[in-house]
Amino acid sequence: MSKTRRSEAERRREAMEQSLTGLGNLIHEQITNHEFPWIHMQSRSTDNIMYDPEERQYVLGPRMIRRHSRNIRHIRPFTQLVWTAWFAKELVKHRKTSTLREVYYSARGHRDIEYNNQQESDNIITDMEVALNRARENFHIFPEERSAIFGDLTIEYTVPGYEGRRTNLTDHPDGVMIGPAVTSSEFVETSADKVLVVEKGAMFTRLVEERAHDKFNAILIHTAGQSPRATRGIINRLNHDYDLPVYIFTDGDPWGIHIAMVIISGSANAAHLRGLTTPDAEWIGVWGTDIIDYKLPTEPLTEFDHKRLHELKNDPRYTGDIWQRELDVFLELEQKAELEAFSRYGLTYIVDEYLPAKLGS
């Protein structure tokens, strides 16, 4: 099983390399035919991003654009795209990984690539994702943010030097950082029957200490705020490939709610990507109603919170009953509560009382 899995990872890598070579061939051929090179891709402008209720995520609309090197405004980003594709191919070919920031600084080393800031470089990488219809992780380019995973899941590395080596994610009590190695690894086996996602490192540590993974037979993941794509990809794999139900536990405020929603329905920024959303994941708190039911200590909503809650109410992803209900409760209460609010009942209360109640329901 693991052998076929490993070759599966290898196959994906080779396909990526071919795809990049294909891009090179296309452009090379255009130049050889005395044509100004251009590529076709879906438009990422906001009016071409729409919510697809079927897919339960944001998707790109049908509008296509040409990035044409004949256009004086296009030629610089076009050049940057070609350079970035070459850089990605080098990464993929040599089984190396890099970060968005590294790509930016590598480009700075090439005088004609001319990025003014990292945002430009990140944008070009997103363009490449759209043009090649692949997530950047497939190009071996990762973001900076690091979240962590802990629980009974055995993985097998595919990164150079570690090929075939296995590890169990309970081996390290601080959890294992979700980086390129974990992202590209094969999942070998797990005894867990659910995934528990929390927003904050402190709560993650508390859950590990209280052996929540044993108690609930769960794999624990902390997102470190808004979850990185790699983390969303892993949540998706655990849910999709292993049929593990996913429960998300965030602060009881508009920002926490939205962390859960991005895991469930994705973000507009990743509308061109698939496999990052987990539509069946459940947000289990902290709800507005929990504030009442558990008499949680609260803080008043700020003006900014208020505005955000109203925005969410009109967001197509929030049409479900539970969402609308909870958003209304927060607005009525004019209060919000953090995960740590449960500590008023003792440090173990959340694991002993709250979560069992929530997961049981």
Added chain:
Amino acid sequence: MSQTEYQSISPADFFYRNREIAGFSNPSRATYTAVRELLENSMDACEAQRVPPEVYLRITEIEDKRDTETKFYKLRIEDNGTGVPEEHIPKAFATVFYGSKYILKQARGTFGLGGTMAVLYGQITTHKPVQVISSTGGEIHDFTMMIDIQNNRASILKHNIRQNPSGWRGTALELQMEGDYSRIMYRLIEYLKQTAMVNPYADLTYVDPRGRLYKFERGTEKLPPLPQSVKPHPHGVDVETFRRLIAETKTRNMKQFMMEHFQGVGPTTAYKFLDLAGISTKAKPKTLSPEDLVKAVRATREYTGFKRPDASCLSPIGEELLETGIKKELNLTEEDYIKVVTRKPSTYLGFPFIVEAAVATGRTVRKTHGAGITIYRFANRIPLLFDESSGVIWKAANRNINWKTYNVESDTSLVIAVHVCSTKIPYKSVGKEYMADQPAVEREVTNAIREAARGVRRYFNRRFRIARESRRLNIFGKFLPVIAEFSAKLAEKEIPDIKPLLTVVSTDIPEIEKKLKEVTEIVEDASK
């Protein structure tokens, strides 16, 4: 009670007493004016002869022991013009208000006193005679004279006649005067330079008191057409001119008189005009009363049926010659742009005039003139150097024109040259340094500058476009090789040749614009 003494004064005496109105107000200005008057006479003489002028001017300082700012100078000027016939020499150079200029055609001097004023000024400051050597091709006459100021006539001290085997033709004049060269040096040289600018067919040589040689070489042998002498136009005539014409006329009745002595007057016009003036067509001119005279002159202002004044008496420099002159004196190169415009003849108060304008800009102009607008003013091919901001040209260039319309910004380097030629330049003073703002003249000057400025606007637009295209080419030239290099690395192939693409960009600019339009259209189509 003392008795008031009445006495008539001669014109020479008058100008002796009022020399400042003729431009001899102080030693430095007098130096300038003397050179100017004599040089203009020489140029007129050469053009009348239809030979490209060769004028030699020398000012030498005369040693003296005085410890003053002013010095004595010897001023010598030689030309290759018509020469002055023997009998006219004493009057032409030693009598005020004598000259060849009392007919109606364009000439540099108008009052006929310029050259003589220089002689007069020299005489009263140094009490030295003037020497005039001239030949019309035959014998050479060498006069040494002084002006008898009280009687306004020449007193000849010497008159030698020499043989002229080489057939020399021209005039040489030498006088002494008090002056102040150091103060006027800059203006004087500027005057010569600008004279060369509007007389590009003239060779001017100047040796200054410090022994320095200035040569302004001609840029062409071509002369502008000689102005024709024409009869006066009725609109421009005054009572005195009318009176003189009547005194001289041989015609027998007023109808004939009008037709004979004025331009553009036929039997019908004469009849209608005299009817308006209330003068019988059969009246004998000599019997006209002074009241009739005034009535007739007043009627010339009221009668609207006269033809436009004849402009053949004018001699514009012409676009080609003016361009040659300006390019030559400003050292304009390929990197500069100049547009010259000669307008159609127009009239003010019955005097015909033509405005010519040139506008130049470019790298040399920036280097030599700096940012902003520099104005060169000319009237009947004479540079006007003083009182710039009082004149009509300054007003037209600075007040009447919105330069932004012509892509001229405050830091643009621009040279404007305006030449007005007329049988009567509307000078504001006898010093002839600036022109009054006659509405018709102002309008023509403004339009002439505008017309030339439109050329400058086209030039700027073209330059902007070229700059934009070369920027564009630079961008393609910079990025295409990178695209080629990395697409080759991606495809693991040889680097493709991008030269054909760069050729398209550099040679076929409209093609780019077309293609670009296509690309935009595709994007728009896709959005539908």
